[in-house]
Structure formats: structure tokens, C-alpha cells
Amino acid sequence: MISAEEMFHWPIVTAEDEEAVVAIMRAGIMSGTDVTRKFEKEFAAWLGTTYALGTCNGTAAIQEAFYACGVGPGTEVICPSMTYWASAAPAVSLGADVVFADIDPDTLCIDPEDIEHRITSRTRALIVVHYAGHPAEMDEICAICRKHGVKVIEDVSHAQGSLYKGRKCGTLGDVAAISMMGGKSFAIGEGGMLATNDREIFEKAMSFGHYERIAASRYSSPSEKVAPELEKYAGCPLGGVKHRMNQTCSAMGRVQLKYYDERTEEIRKAMNYFWDLLADCKSIRAHRPAADSGSTMGGWYSPAGLYRGGDIDAYCEKVRNAGFESCWPGANMPLHIHPFFAERRKPESLPHSENIAKNAFRIPWFKHFDKEFIEEYAAMYRQD
Numbered sequence: 001m002i003s004a005e006e007m008f009h010w011p012i013v014t015a016e017d018e019e020a021v022v023a024i025m026r027a028g029i030m031s032g033t034d035v036t037r038k039f040e041k042e043f044a045a046w047l048g049t050t051y052a053l054g055t056c057n058g059t060a061a062i063q064e065a066f067y068a069c070g071v072g073p074g075t076e077v078i079c080p081s082m083t084y085w086a087s088a089a090p091a092v093s094l095g096a097d098v099v100f101a102d103i104d105p106d107t108l109c110i111d112p113e114d115i116e117h118r119i120t121s122r123t124r125a126l127i128v129v130h131y132a133g134h135p136a137e138m139d140e141i142c143a144i145c146r147k148h149g150v151k152v153i154e155d156v157s158h159a160q161g162s163l164y165k166g167r168k169c170g171t172l173g174d175v176a177a178i179s180m181m182g183g184k185s186f187a188i189g190e191g192g193m194l195a196t197n198d199r200e201i202f203e204k205a206m207s208f209g210h211y212e213r214i215a216a217s218r219y220s221s222p223s224e225k226v227a228p229e230l231e232k233y234a235g236c237p238l239g240g241v242k243h244r245m246n247q248t249c250s251a252m253g254r255v256q257l258k259y260y261d262e263r264t265e266e267i268r269k270a271m272n273y274f275w276d277l278l279a280d281c282k283s284i285r286a287h288r289p290a291a292d293s294g295s296t297m298g299g300w301y302s303p304a305g306l307y308r309g310g311d312i313d314a315y316c317e318k319v320r321n322a323g324f325e326s327c328w329p330g331a332n333m334p335l336h337i338h339p340f341f342a343e344r345r346k347p348e349s350l351p352h353s354e355n356i357a358k359n360a361f362r363i364p365w366f367k368h369f370d371k372e373f374i375e376e377y378a379a380m381y382r383q384d
């Protein structure tokens with residue numbers, strides 16, 4: 001049987017990653033963009049978008065996406081409450097208000113039923129988070145947003161490779177922003193990516209944080225051709241920020257990308273096996289789309305279970321006593337009641353987000369398909 005250390009270790013790094021990273025350091029091109037551009041091209045081809053833009057982290061990519069969608073002073077964005085702060089806070093940094101919506105308790109993604117009444121004439125964008133790899137209900141969400149002229153940003157930080165009805169998450173809205181920090185299923189250190197089919201969004205994102213990438217810059221070689229109204233800003237970023245990706249990360253990203261589908265296929269097999277073993281348990285349910293839906297969980301980043309019994313604290317304690325010390329209730333904290341947001345806008349009640357610690361719990365993130373190992377862990381979770 002595989003060891004726990006090997007089962008849970010991530011990312012998988014081989015001599016190929018090491019050589020690629022060291023080559024960048026030896027060549028002294030950490031702050032260049034040539035390798036990043038290659039990575040962007042390969043990533044866009046893998047994802048299925050026309051453009052991709054590497055950033056220093058996912059938060060930067062989200063800020064660029066907001067900016068490129070017209071988010072600024074006096075505007076509003078809609079965001080699910082239960083997510084990491086970076087899905088929302090970059091809108092505040094641009095001078096916008098964040099209006100939180102509740103989550104669907106089964107998908108843990110924004111509830112399509114809780115969106116439309118929050119749209120006002122000031123709403124510029126809605127950000128969707130495919131939570132813990134689970135695709136959000138994109139058909140309904142995009143239809144509502146299209147009707148009101150609101151841009152859809154996909155935060156794909158948990159869901160690199162997830163499919164929604166057969167289509168890749170990150171290709172379904174107007175623009176995607178993706179974290180690739182060291183703990184994610186697509187992990188390259190501190191890094192991020194913006195991806196879109198929309199040339200205008202791509203150019204605006206580039207001009208926001210990539211002063212050396214837009215045309216006519218005396219710093220740039222080669223440069224991108226951008227619209228004349230942006231070209232004049234070459235050499236000084238409109239966002240007043242520098243979002244360039246470190247090329248040691250781009251180099252690792254190029255190697256990781258080659259093996260990503262194969263490695264996450266094994267994760268999916270392992271995680272699905274775990275849940276199949278527990279399918280008859282009354283108080284717990286898998287957090288995953290139906291097997292025949294064409295939707296998948298990508299790399300199952302930060303996986304959760306759904307609790308539908310009486311006392312989640314007692315349940316998690318039993319699992320911990322049985323041997324898995326990381327079984328705790330909850331997921332991300334609800335953002336609408338965090339002082340950072342609540343001091344700006346009086347929070348209203350969002351019951352599913354507020355009850356997350358009663359309805360969701362942590363499960364192991366298996367990286368390999370080892371039946372015996374997974375069966376042992378499933379037995380710990382079988383408590384009714």
C-alpha cells in the first residue's frame with residue numbers, strides 16, 4: 001500500500017520541473033516574458049481560449065478581470081459569500097462595492113436563484129467560483145447576466161480542468177482568472193492566469209498590470225498590438241501595479257501542464273472511488289456533479305463532503321478519532337459578515353453561506369488510486 005506521505009503529497013515534481021526552473025535561474029531571465037508567453041500559449045490551447053495572460057498570482061488576475069470588465073468607482077460586482085477573499089476584495093481595491101449572494105448548499109457555488117434581484121444599473125460583473133472544483137450552474141448564471149448586460153468572470157482557482165456539461169470551466173463566461181499558487185491542483189508557486197476569447201478584455205488586462213507588454217513601449221520586445229487608446233499608456237500600467245509572472249513559475253507551469261490531465265484523471269478516479277464506497281451512508285453526501293451530467297471536479301482541490309445528519313461536530317470528532325485528523329466542519333468563511341466587507345455594506349442574511357460549518361466538512365484529497373488506502377479512509381468516514 002502507498003504511504004500517506006506519497007498519497008497526499010502535491011504537486012508532483014520531477015527532474016523535468018527542476019531542470020526547467022534551474023535553467024531560468026542560470027540564464028538570469030526570471031523577470032523576462034519569453035517563457036511566460038510560451039506558457040500562456042500552451043495554457044490557452046489546453047483551456048480552449050484565444051488569449052491567456054500570466055500574472056504574479058491569482059488575485060492579480062482577478063483584479064485585472066474586474067478592471068477589464070469595467071469595474072471601478074461607483075460600480076458593483078456580485079460575488080458568492082462563501083469563497084476566498086480574493087474573489088471579491090480586488091473589486092474593492094478598484095473602488096467598487098461588493099454585493100454578496102448566497103450559495104447553493106449542494107454545489108457550494110453561487111445560487112442562480114439569488115442573483116437577478118441583486119442586479120442594479122451599477123452592476124458591471126458577477127464573479128462565479130467553481131467551488132472546490134465543482135462547476136457552478138453556468139447556463140442559468142450566464143443567461144441572467146447576458147439579459148442584464150453584466151459580464152461573467154469565472155474564478156477557476158479551484159477548478160483547473162473541471163468540466164461543465166462537457167465544456168471546460170474557464171471558457172464559459174467572458175473572462176477567467178485562475179490561481180496557480182503552490183497549494184492548488186495546478187500548482188506552480190505564486191502565479192496566476194487570465195484567460196479570455198475577448199480581445200478588448202485581454203488588452204485592458206494587459207494595460208492594467210503589464211506595462212512592458214503593450215505596444216510602443218520602449219521596454220518591450222516583442223510587444224502586443226493594442227487599441228490606440230491603450231497604446232499611449234505603454235511603459236506605465238493603468239492599474240499602477242506590476243503583475244508580471246516570475247519565469248521560474250512559467251517554466252514549472254509548462255512542465256506541469258504536460259502531465260496535468262493524466263495526474264488529475266488519477267485524482268478523479270481516487271476521489272470518486274472514495275465517495276462510491278460511502279454512497280449508502282445516510283448523513284453524508286458527496287460534493288460532486290451527477291455521474292451522467294458531463295460535469296467533473298477537475299483536480300478536486302480542497303475537497304469537501306456535505307453533511308445532512310444531526311450533529312456535524314460529533315460526526316467530525318468520530319472521524320478524527322477513527323484516524324483522519326483533518327476532518328473538520330466548514331469550508332471558507334462567509335465573506336459578507338467579515339468586517340472588511342461588513343463595515344462597507346450592511347450584511348444581510350445569507351443562510352447557506354452562514355451555515356457552512358453545519359453543512360460541509362473536510363475529506364482527504366487523494367492524489368493516487370490505491371484501493372486499499374482509500375478503503376481504509378472511507379471506513380473512517382462511515383459513522384452511521
Ligand SMILES: Cc1ncc(COP(=O)(O)O)c(C=O)c1O
Binds near residue numbers: 058086155180191192
Ligand atoms: C477561490 C480563490 N480565488 C482566488 C484566489 C487567489 O489566488 P492567489 O492566492 O494565487 O492570489 C484563491 C486562492 O488562493 C482562491 O481560492
